[in-house]
Amino acid sequence: MALEIEERIVQFINSHRVARLATADAAGRPAVVPICYVFNGESFYSAIDKKPKRVDLMQLQRVRNIRVNSHVALVIDDYSEKWSELIYVVIRGVAEIIDPDESISTEHESAVAALRLKYEQYRSMVIDRNPIIKIVPKQVRLWSAIT
């Protein structure tokens, strides 16, 4: 069963282009990076846009962290100097790494297609040969200065 998320929060998520992803290692030391993502109403997907031979992708901090500690958090927000307008959405969830060669499932292919639809920058990048990070939200909260 997918988590029920209010429609205005889904719209907020889908109208944004960048999130910041927090992961933590086995000792609970956090790491955080900006990421691009798609959300299909049930899960978030994020690509690894490194050239496969340039870095050992498995050694990327976020990938290493998720492999040993699946708990993650995402924040989506816009900063504004008008603090009364500040609003952000925090998603806490469980992540996994989906490898491209898991041929029993087309989830990897669907995620790559959705990412390339949302971000034309991905269309010329070999993200289809890289692992994809999948995040299943367990808690979603909207914070706004007004309420």
Added chain:
Amino acid sequence: MALEIEERIVQFINSHRVARLATADAAGRPAVVPICYVFNGESFYSAIDKKPKRVDLMQLQRVRNIRVNSHVALVIDDYSEKWSELIYVVIRGVAEIIDPDESISTEHESAVAALRLKYEQYRSMVIDRNPIIKIVPKQVRLWSAIT
């Protein structure tokens, strides 16, 4: 001894207005929120801008997390649709909560003054009566699409 940080990274940090702070609880589950901050060359300081009576400030996720797990990470970045221009700085460090009544030190007062200098929005807010989060960086990395 303060960590040596390249001058261009210090400038990047000081020219930005928002960071995203990742903390984790005792079980290693991360949390992440947008924060405002000042950096004095040695430490980061961030205020808690809630009205003291409205929420029990000690119950704020980031405060609770830092009290049980001092490891934190900060990312400072601007998103751009020109991915070749993307650049971000990640700071990993150790955090502590500085209470306003710790009268042996003027560190809390200095942090409040620096925050009010950088952000005029704080000048009318009672951040001087709230705890301040202090972060001592242990590792600072700049990531850019170009290099």
